[in-house]
Each structure stands twice: as structure tokens, then as C-alpha cells.
Amino acid sequence: MTDKIVDIEAAIAVIGDGATIMIGGFGVPGTPFCLLDELVRQGPKGLTLIKNDANENGMGVDRLLLGNQVKKLIVSHIGLNSNAIKLMNEGRLEVELCPQGILAERIRNAGAGLFGFLTDIGIDTTLAQDKPRFEIDGRKLLLEKPLRADFALIHAAHADPLGNLLYAAAAQNFNPLMAMAAKHVIAETENLTAPGGLSPEAIHTPAPFVDRLVELPGLTEDYGVIRR
Amino acid sequence: MTDKIVDIEAAIAVIGDGATIMIGGFGVPGTPFCLLDELVRQGPKGLTLIKNDANENGMGVDRLLLGNQVKKLIVSHIGLNSNAIKLMNEGRLEVELCPQGILAERIRNAGAGLFGFLTDIGIDTTLAQDKPRFEIDGRKLLLEKPLRADFALIHAAHADPLGNLLYAAAAQNFNPLMAMAAKHVIAETENLTAPGGLSPEAIHTPAPFVDRLVELPGLTEDYGVIRR
Amino acid sequence: MVSSDAKQRMIRRVAREIEAGMTVNLGIGLPTRVIDHVDRDLSVCLHSENGIAGVGPSVTYEQADRNLIDAGGSYVSIQPGTAFFDSAVSFAMVRAGRLDLTILGAFEVAMNGDLANWMIPGLFTPGVGGAMELAQKARRVVIMMTHLDKQGHSKIVRECRLPITASACVNRIYTDLAVIDVDAQGLMLREIAQGISLDEVLAATEAPLQVADNELPTF
Amino acid sequence: MVSSDAKQRMIRRVAREIEAGMTVNLGIGLPTRVIDHVDRDLSVCLHSENGIAGVGPSVTYEQADRNLIDAGGSYVSIQPGTAFFDSAVSFAMVRAGRLDLTILGAFEVAMNGDLANWMIPGLFTPGVGGAMELAQKARRVVIMMTHLDKQGHSKIVRECRLPITASACVNRIYTDLAVIDVDAQGLMLREIAQGISLDEVLAATEAPLQVADNELPTF
Numbered sequence: 070m071t072d073k074i075v076d077i078e079a080a081i082a083v084i085g086d087g088a089t090i091m092i093g094g095f096g097v098p099g100t101p102f103c104l105l106d107e108l109v110r111q112g113p114k115g116l117t118l119i120k121n122d123a124n125e126n127g128m129g130v131d132r133l134l135l136g137n138q139v140k141k142l143i144v145s146h147i148g149l150n151s152n153a154i155k156l157m158n159e160g161r162l163e164v165e166l167c168p169q170g171i172l173a174e175r176i177r178n179a180g181a182g183l184f185g186f187l188t189d190i191g192i193d194t195t196l197a198q199d200k201p202r203f204e205i206d207g208r209k210l211l212l213e214k215p216l217r218a219d220f221a222l223i224h225a226a227h228a229d230p231l232g233n234l235l236y237a238a239a240a241q242n243f244n245p246l247m248a249m250a251a252k253h254v255i256a257e258t259e260n261l262t263a264p265g266g267l268s269p270e271a272i273h274t275p276a277p278f279v280d281r282l283v284e285l286p287g288l289t290e291d292y293g294v295i296r297r
Numbered sequence: 298m299t300d301k302i303v304d305i306e307a308a309i310a311v312i313g314d315g316a317t318i319m320i321g322g323f324g325v326p327g328t329p330f331c332l333l334d335e336l337v338r339q340g341p342k343g344l345t346l347i348k349n350d351a352n353e354n355g356m357g358v359d360r361l362l363l364g365n366q367v368k369k370l371i372v373s374h375i376g377l378n379s380n381a382i383k384l385m386n387e388g389r390l391e392v393e394l395c396p397q398g399i400l401a402e403r404i405r406n407a408g409a410g411l412f413g414f415l416t417d418i419g420i421d422t423t424l425a426q427d428k429p430r431f432e433i434d435g436r437k438l439l440l441e442k443p444l445r446a447d448f449a450l451i452h453a454a455h456a457d458p459l460g461n462l463l464y465a466a467a468a469q470n471f472n473p474l475m476a477m478a479a480k481h482v483i484a485e486t487e488n489l490t491a492p493g494g495l496s497p498e499a500i501h502t503p504a505p506f507v508d509r510l511v512e513l514p515g516l517t518e519d520y521g522v523i524r525r
Numbered sequence: 526m527v528s529s530d531a532k533q534r535m536i537r538r539v540a541r542e543i544e545a546g547m548t549v550n551l552g553i554g555l556p557t558r559v560i561d562h563v564d565r566d567l568s569v570c571l572h573s574e575n576g577i578a579g580v581g582p583s584v585t586y587e588q589a590d591r592n593l594i595d596a597g598g599s600y601v602s603i604q605p606g607t608a609f610f611d612s613a614v615s616f617a618m619v620r621a622g623r624l625d626l627t628i629l630g631a632f633e634v635a636m637n638g639d640l641a642n643w644m645i646p647g648l649f650t651p652g653v654g655g656a657m658e659l660a661q662k663a664r665r666v667v668i669m670m671t672h673l674d675k676q677g678h679s680k681i682v683r684e685c686r687l688p689i690t691a692s693a694c695v696n697r698i699y700t701d702l703a704v705i706d707v708d709a710q711g712l713m714l715r716e717i718a719q720g721i722s723l724d725e726v727l728a729a730t731e732a733p734l735q736v737a738d739n740e741l742p743t744f
Numbered sequence: 745m746v747s748s749d750a751k752q753r754m755i756r757r758v759a760r761e762i763e764a765g766m767t768v769n770l771g772i773g774l775p776t777r778v779i780d781h782v783d784r785d786l787s788v789c790l791h792s793e794n795g796i797a798g799v800g801p802s803v804t805y806e807q808a809d810r811n812l813i814d815a816g817g818s819y820v821s822i823q824p825g826t827a828f829f830d831s832a833v834s835f836a837m838v839r840a841g842r843l844d845l846t847i848l849g850a851f852e853v854a855m856n857g858d859l860a861n862w863m864i865p866g867l868f869t870p871g872v873g874g875a876m877e878l879a880q881k882a883r884r885v886v887i888m889m890t891h892l893d894k895q896g897h898s899k900i901v902r903e904c905r906l907p908i909t910a911s912a913c914v915n916r917i918y919t920d921l922a923v924i925d926v927d928a929q930g931l932m933l934r935e936i937a938q939g940i941s942l943d944e945v946l947a948a949t950e951a952p953l954q955v956a957d958n959e960l961p962t963f
Contacts, residue, residue: 095575095612098592121612122652146652149598154651169574169655170616174409177613181402181832182839182881184415184438190620191657193692195644201433205440210412212433226592231789231798231825238498238592238609239575245611249836265824270466271499273611275797275827277767277789277842294589294600323794323831326811349831350871374871377817382870397793397874398835405832409613410620410662418839419876421911423863454811459570459579459606466811466828467794473830477617493605501830503578503608505548505570505623522808522819 073232073282080255080283081107084220087140088113091176091221091247092120092130096149099240101224101257102291104283105129108222109136117141119176119216121169121243123153128291134162143216145169166196171213173246179215180249186213221251223274228258229265232279233272241273248274257283301460301510308483308511309335312448315368316341319404319449319479320348320358321472324377327464329452329485330519332511333357336450337364345369347404347444349397349471351381356519362390371444373397394424399441401474407443408477414441449479451502456486457493460507461500469501476502485511527671531701534718537562538744539628539669539699543569548578550619550659552629553597555669559628572624574655576615579607596655616655620662627663629656631670631698633685636732638695638707640668641687653690660691672700672729679731681705681712702726704744711735719743746890750920753937756781757963758847758888758918762788767797769838769878771848772816774888778847791843793874795834798826815874835874839881846882848875850889850917852904855951857914857926859887860906872909879910891919891948898950900924900931921945923963930954935961 081104084090090108094100109132116139123144124130131150133139141163147153156162167175168190178186187210191197201212223244226237234256236244248254256274261284309332312318318336322328337360344367351370352358359378361367369391375381384390395403396419406414415438419425429440451472454465462484464472476482484502489512536555540562543549548570551557560582563569571580574596581602584590589600618624633641640660643653660666674680681698698705703726704716714734717726723741727734755774759781762768767789770776779801782788790799793815800821803809808819837843852860859879862872879885893899900917917924922945923935933953936945942960946953 095596096594096598098575098594144652146654148651148654157650166650166652168653168657169612170619170658173612173616174411177836178414180840181836182416182841183402184417184433184436186406186414187412187440188410188620189412190661191691193689194657195688196653196657205412205429205442208412212415214433229825233825233827235498236609238590238603239573239577239594240592241498241609242575242612246613249833249840263824267825268499269798269822269826269828270463270469270501271496272827272829273498275829275833275837276825277791277797277837292591294586294591295598296586323815324813324817326794326813372871374873376870376873385869394869394871396872396876397831398838398877401831401835405617408621409617410622416839418880419910421908422876423907424872424876457606461606461608464828466809466822467792467796467813468811469828470794470831474832477614477621491605495606497579497603497607497609500608500610503610503614503618504606505572505578505618520810522805522810523817524805 072230073279074230074284075281077103077107077283080281081111083253084108084113086113087115088220089117089218091218091251092118093223093242093244093247095121095239095242097292097295098238099224099236099242099244100124100129101222102129102289103285104222104255104257105132109133112136112138114138115140119143119218121145121172123147123150125149126152141165143167145172173243175213175216176243176246176250179217180246183215185215188213216250218251219253221247221254223248223254223256225256225258227260227262227267228256228282229262229267230282231264232276232282233267234274234279235267235271236273245274248278254279255281257285259285259288300458301507302458302512303509305331305335305511308509309339311481312336312341314341315343316448317345317347317446319446319475320346321451321470321475323349323470325520325523326466327452327468327470327472328352328357329450330357330517331513332450332483332485333361337361340364340366342366343368347371347446349373349400351375351378353377354380369393371395373400401471403441403444404471404474404478407445408474411443413443416441444478446479447481449475449482451476451482451484453484453486455488455490455495456484456510457490457495458510459492460504460510461495462502462507463495463499464501473502476506482507483509485513487513487516527701531718534744535669535699535701538704542626542628542667543567547625548572548623550624550627550663552627554630556628556630557597572618574615576610576612577607579604616658619658622662622664624663626665626667627659628667628669629659631668631680632687633680633682634668634695634698635682635685636712638693639685640690640695641685643690644688646688656690660694665696666694667697667699668695669699672702679729682731702729705734713737714741716742716744746920750937753963754888754918754920757923761845761847761886762786766844767791767842769843769846769882771846773849775847775849776816791837793834795829795831796826798823835877838877841881841883843882845884845886846878847886847888848878850887850899851906852899852901853887853914853917854901854904855931857912858904859909859914860904862909863907865907875909879913884915885913886916886918887914888918891921898948901950921948924953932956933960935963938962
């Protein structure tokens with residue numbers, strides 16, 4: 070059996086300056102906080118992050134922002150992170166905003182080995198300004214290009230050593246899409262079971278998409294319920 | 298609770314002459330043989346079928362061919378059905394061949410409410426002849442258009458009355474994609490459980506995609522192991 | 526300032542939009558509160574952009590599952606028959622027309638149904654989230670908002686001044702003052718809030734309003 | 745006619761293509777038989793287009809699960825760690841470069857690596873299946889076929905006469921007579937079957953062959 074399990078330091082050490090990184094999660098659920106904290110500790114700079122949101126102040130992606138490690142965010146919203154909004158408004162952080170489902174679809178398009186798709190979403194808005202336009206069968210459409218990445222950081226609830234992954238409840242969100250779309254996919258898991266321990270029909274991300282797996286010894290506070 | 302369960306006659310009665318119908322399955326697994334037999338019994342003509350394959354002689358889709366109900370097949374292969382090959386070669390059946398993954402992706406593209414995608418698959422082959430070509434960022438690409446349908450016929454192993462579906466083993470194949478892509482989705486199920494009886498994380502096709510559900514009283518021989 | 530009583534009446538009125546068997550997405554903020562006024566027996570399927578069909582009622586922090594939030598970040602419960610899925614499937618559901626209804630907030634709605642609810646240039650740009658897809662692709666788009674902004678200006682305008690979310694997408698507007706349909710011929714006043722006069726509604730509305738009936742129902 | 749002994753030797757030789765940890769797709773027919781000669785401890789992940797990663801050995805009709813076939817229609821088993829998925833995910837895996845190797849049959853291979861294995865016009869058009877995607881997108885494409893067709897003509901040709909499946913996609917060709925690499929400079933003969941002379945291989949091959957070494961290994 071080819072074991073994909075590595076320790077967290079080795080898992081993150083492959084990420085260098087200037088890397089493009091996809092990060093799973095929508096709010097807290099599905100965000101790989103431990104992998105992100107290790108990325109903060111190892112400190113590569115000039116990163117481009119692709120994620121639904123920028124987490125909340127003081128957590129996850131925000132720690133990378135506070136460490137000046139991030140050049141650009143490609144996200145659907147950053148409304149819960151006032152630090153990210155401030156950096157953006159001061160021109161110190163490049164932010165590319167995508168409609169949420171288009172962000173998901175651009176990631177999936179890369180993961181499916183395709184080179185773009187046509188949509189009418191946002192066509193009458195300012196977000197469409199720089200996008201190529203086509204008219205197909207009398208319909209005005211935008212070309213949305215795939216989002217590829219060097220790395221994906223994924224949070225799973227359950228995994229086996231082959232790299233099969235399962236997500237809990239609403240923690241699925243962008244994780245299965247990003248696990249398809251990056252060249253090198255690093256997953257952290259809360260629970261590790263022997264091969265055969267996961268129902269083959271219930272697996273969300275099949276093993277061939279996953280390159281490295283980190284078994285979490287436990288969860289940090291960031292994973293818990295946030296009391297606002 | 299809004300119950301989607303109907304009897305098989307009512308489920309199929311909505312399908313008229315000239316309809317475009319997606320049919321799940323890859324070989325036997327996932328093919329809705331009972332829904333197809335009812336379609337044979339009710340006898341609408343001039344149908345366009347979208348399916349991976351044409352089943353084997355005497356089964357499923359072949360019974361529609363034998364009843365002269367089919368105008369056109371959009372498939373990836375018909376190698377196991379000599380009747381379909383013969384009808385095609387005699388010019389009595391229009392057959393559009395798609396690379397299998399492109400067939401899947403065209404169905405999914407419709408299901409995702411999109412209007413086509415760019416790919417290099419098949420670009421140097423005769424299958425690319427009539428497809429629009431684009432050059433994007435220096436790469437030569439084909440535009441593949443979405444495949445939409447009036448109806449989808451789906452076979453599930455488990456379902457609840459809301460329309461949540463689960464597929465067994467390799468019976469998943471085209472079913473979840475087609476359940477997204479047709480205007481009116483009709484599923485047959487081997488087993489029906491009360492709402493809450495299926496694990497929310499294991500559901501393959503979420504209820505909002507499904508319009509009608511038929512509970513099968515049992516399976517016909519067609520669903521069994523084929524001894525060649 | 527809109528009284529909480531007026532807001533409550535608006536919420537209760539909007540709740541009547543929701544019919545049995547519908548799949549519905551409720552926007553962040555006021556729209557989320559509509560669900561508390563919907564008859565549970567209607568078996569409405571609540572869709573949340575982060576990958577849930579069948580969102581249940583909100584729960585307290587003590588009851589919360591850390592992996593179970595809605596798109597607005599509130600901790601929610603599930604119901605018998607809830608399904609989870611990824612973000613691509615979630616928006617496939619939206620774009621392919623499987624949402625019967627979405628109820629959204631707004632900064633401005635124009636007389637042709639243009640909606641602006643995602644960006645106030647220079648002031649607040651939190652992002653776009655799922656708003657464009659919901660506004661463009663739900664089968665029915667209903668707006669609930671205060672009739673006037675904080676400066677007292679009409680939010681129902683001739684043309685949007687803010688960057689739009691989607692053009693000609695709104696079917697109906699609910700405010701603390703009125704219920705207004707966006708028809709092919711323009712804006713049609715359908716109902717008036719209790720205690721509000723027709724003249725008050727007309728004065729509070731920048732865009733021209735047609736009046737559906739001499740005796741408008743109240744809510 | 746190729747002897748079954750020669751075929752067996754070819755199959756055993758092809759099996760050495762497969763290394764530990766690889767994800768591999770085996771085409772219908774001869775390629776499927778390679779797996780019986782691969783060391784089980786290598787933990788190879790067999791991909792099947794119909795939505796399986798981790799296909800196990802074939803089973804008898806008595807043992808068969810009616811829902812568990814491979815893309816060729818054979819009843820197969822699963823292994824610890826098998827995953828099932830839909831056809832879109834299955835080909836996403838192929839197109840996004842997650843297949844380390846595919847082993848396919850062929851009607852013709854050209855000296856530049858063009859592959860024809862899906863259509864003989866007028867004779868047999870069963871369809872294309874997953875062949876185009878496998879040939880174009882697997883990281884390594886290996887062909888196994890008889891060196892000659894039934895009429896005794898070379899299947900290794902200067903240019904394909906049949907409609908191609910994909911252009912310049914083949915990395916290596918295994919036949920009952922030889923192992924041949926498709927290099928940037930053309931076809932390079934690497935190994936010869938036991939009991940076959942270099943002249944016999946050259947005579948049986950329409951396309952020009954370069955010989956890698958004076959003393960070629962045999963298999």
C-alpha cells in the first residue's frame with residue numbers, strides 16, 4: 070500500500086514563495102486551520118489564495134494576512150474579515166471577487182481538465198467588464214476561465230491512508246472541488262481509518278485526487294462553535 | 298410533506314412524441330429498465346435518447362428501438378447492441394457519438410445551468426469536424442454545447458419520498474448528472490425509506506432535482522447478472 | 526427609523542410568498558427571519574448556498590454543530606430528509622432553475638426590476654457571494670427592504686445608481702410601507718401597510734407607481 | 745495468428761509497466777488481462793471509466809454483484825479503499841492528469857505516436873467510449889496489440905489510414921514481436937520477443953525503426 074500520510078511540517082514544506090493555493094471551507098466548516106497555521110509558521114510570502122471567504126479576524130486566512138504572506142485573494146466575499154476589507158481598501162491586498170457559484174465552477178472546470186465555460190451570470194454587472202464575450206445561438210455569454218492552483222489545502226472529517234476523504238455536514242462546500250483542481254493536494258483529517266473503513270459509495274473525494282494526508286492529533290479552538 | 302411518489306403509469310404518461318429523454322446507466326447498473334419498459338408499453342414515438350450506451354440486444358433501450366420509437370441516439374458507444382449498429386448502418390437511426398467524458402460533461406454543463414465549455418478532447422479527430430473552434434491564450438479548443446432534455450429517467454437503489462436518491466456501486470455513472478440536467482426528472486427506486494432514513498452526507502442526488510419517484514415492487518430479470 | 530412592529534408585519538406578509546413544496550433560498554439578514562412565520566406543515570425545502578437542501582430552524586450555541594451553518598454563518602439544524610452537497614452542486618441547483626423562490630435584501634430596486642444589493646462603491650465592498658446567481662436564476666425573486674434608506678431617500682428608483690447585481694430580475698418588492706409588483710408595464714402598487722396612506726407611499730417612492738385598485742388591501 | 749504463448753509473454757512484459765502507487769486504466773480486451781500479472785503488494789489503483797477507483801479482480805457469475813462491472817462489462821470485485829463516483833468525476837480524474845498510465849489496444853499506431861483505435865469506417869463503428877480522453881490525457885499511454893493485422897499488414901505505420909483517436913499520444917508500443925518507444929526522433933526498438941530476429945521485426949514494421957542497441961534485451 071502506498072501511504073500518503075506525512076507529518077504536518079513535511080506536508081507544508083513543499084509550498085514556496087509565490088505559490089497559488091486553494092483553501093477549502095466556507096466560514097469555519099471545512100477550513101483546514103491546522104494546515105493554515107503551519108503555513109503561517111513556515112512563512113512563505115507572495116501567496117495567491119483561492120478561497121470562498123477570508124475567514125474572520127484572527128483566524129485561518131487572516132493570520133496569513135497579518136503575516137504579510139498574501140499578495141492576492143480570489144474570493145466570493147470577505148465580509149466577515151474587517152482586516153481584509155481594510156487591506157483591500159488601502160490597496161495593500163489585491164482582491165478578485167467572483168460570484169460564489171462561478172468561483173466554485175471555475176475551480177471545478179480546472180479540476181475537470183477543461184479550459185473555460187460560458188455563462189450569463191453577472192453579464193450586466195461591473196464584474197463582467199474584463200471578461201471575454203461571446204454570442205452563441207443568439208445568447209450573450211461570458212467566458213469564465215478555469216482557476217488552477219499549485220496546491221490545495223483540504224479539511225476532511227474522515228480519511229483512509231490511500232487518501233479517500235469524507236466531509237461532515239456543511240464542511241463539504243469547496244473542498245471536493247479544490248481537491249480536483251490543484252496540482253498537489255494536501256488534506257488534513259480529523260479521523261483516520263484503515264482502507265475499507267469508509268463506505269465506497271459515501272466517499273466524497275476519491276483517493277487518486279489526493280497527494281498527501283495529515284492526521285490531526287486534535288482540533289484547535291478555531292474549529293469550534295464561534296460565539297459572536 | 299410534498300410527496301413525489303406516483304405510480305409508474307402516471308410517471309411515464311407525461312412523455313409525449315418527439316421528447317428528448319436522458320436515461321441513466323452504464324450497461325446494466327443504473328439503467329431504469331422498469332421505466333423504459335413502461336415507455337415501450339405507452340409507445341411515444343420520435344424520441345431522442347441521451348444515454349451512455351444502447352444496452353444489449355433485447356433489453357432496455359433496445360426494446361424502444363425494436364418498437365420504432367427512437368429517432369436519434371446521443372451516446373458514447375453502442376458496441377454491445379448489434380441491432381443499434383445495424384439500424385445506424387442502414388441509415389434508419391441517427392446516432393451522435395460523443396467521447397464518454399464529454400458526453401458526461403455536456404450533460405453536467407446543462408445541469409449546472411451553463412452554456413458550453415471549452416476542451417481539447419478529440420480536437421484532431423473527425424468527431425471535431427462540426428464543432429466551433431476557439432483559440433484562447435494560445436491554445437486551440439473546441440466548444441462543446443450543453444445537452445438538455447425534457448425528461449430524465451433515473452434508477453436509484455434507495456430514496457426517500459422527498460426525492461433524495463442514493464445509487465449502488467457502479468450504478469451511479471450518468472444518473473446524478475442526468476438528474477440535474479432534465480426539466481422533469483423521474484426516478485425509480487428499489488428501496489424507499491422515510492425522510493431522514495438516508496444519511497444527509499451520503500445522498501448522491503439531493504431532492505430538489507427530482508420531480509417524480511416510482512417505488513418498484515420488485516426487479517425484472519433485466520437488472521440481474523448477465524451470463525454471456 | 527422603521528418600527529419593529531412595521532418590520533414584523535412585513536416579515537409576516539412576506540411569509541405568505543412561501544407555498545407547499547417550494548425550494549426557497551433566503552438571503553442573509555431580514556429574509557432569514559421569514560422562515561419563523563412559515564407553517565411547518567408546508568414542507569418547504571430551504572436551500573443554503575454553502576451546500577444544504579433542507580435547512581432546519583436556528584439553534585443556540587449550546588445546541589450548535591460546528592460543521593452546520595447556513596450561508597449567513599448562523600448555526601442551524603437539519604430536518605428529516607436534509608441533503609448536503611458541494612458548492613458546485615449548490616449553484617447548479619440555482620442556475621438550472623431548481624429554486625422556486627429567493628427572498629433577498631436590497632440597496633436599490635429600479636422600476637424595470639434591476640437590483641442593486643452587493644456594492645456601495647468606496648463605502649462597503651464585502652464581496653458578492655451568491656447574490657448574482659440567486660437574483661438572475663431563481664424562478665421568482667422577491668425583495669424585502671425598508672422603503673427608505675437611512676438618509677430618507679427612496680430605495681425604489683427610476684434607475685439604479687449603485688452597481689447592479691442583476692438586471693430586470695425582481696418580481697416583487699416588499700417594504701415596511703407597501704407591496705409592489707414589477708410588471709412589464711412598470712411598478713404596480715398591490716398592498717399598503719396598515720396606517721399608511723396612498724399619498725405617503727407615493728411620496729416615499731422615487732419611481733412612478735401605478736395603483737392596482739382603488740381599494741388596496743392592507744397588511 | 746499469434747500464439748497464445750507469445751501473447752502471454754507480451755502480457756507479462758506489459759505488467760512490468762505498472763509501478764507501486766500508480767493509478768492505472770486498462771482498456772477493454774487484452775489490456776484488462778495485464779492485471780493478473782501485477783504484484784498485488786504494489787497497491788495499484790485501477791480506474792474504470794464507469795466510476796470506480798480501486799477495481800479488484802474479476803469474479804465468477806456466482807460471486808457477481810449485479811451493480812459492479814468494469815467499463816468492459818466484466819463483473820469485478822472491490823478492494824479495501826475502493827471509491828465509486830459518477831461519470832463526470834471519473835473523466836475529470838482522467839483529463840486533470842490523475843491517471844499515471846493507461847494501457848490500450850490499437851488498430852494502428854503511427855511513427856509520431858498518433859493512435860487509431862476507435863473506428864474502421866464502414867466496417868465497425870461501435871462508438872468511441874472513453875478512448876479519446878484516455879489517449880489524450882493519461883500521463884503515459886502504452887499500447888498493446890498484435891504487430892500485424894489479420895491480413896498480415898503492419899499495424900505500426902508511417903501515418904494512420906484509419907480515423908485517429910488522438911494525435912501524438914503514444915509513449916510506448918508492446919506487440920507480440922517487440923517493445924518500441926515513440927521518441928521525439930521517431931520509433932526506437934527497445935526489446936525483441938524471444939525467438940524473433942531483428943530482421944523479422946524490421947520486415948514486419950511499415951514505419952522506420954531505429955534500433956536502440958546492438959544487443960537488444962528479449963522478453
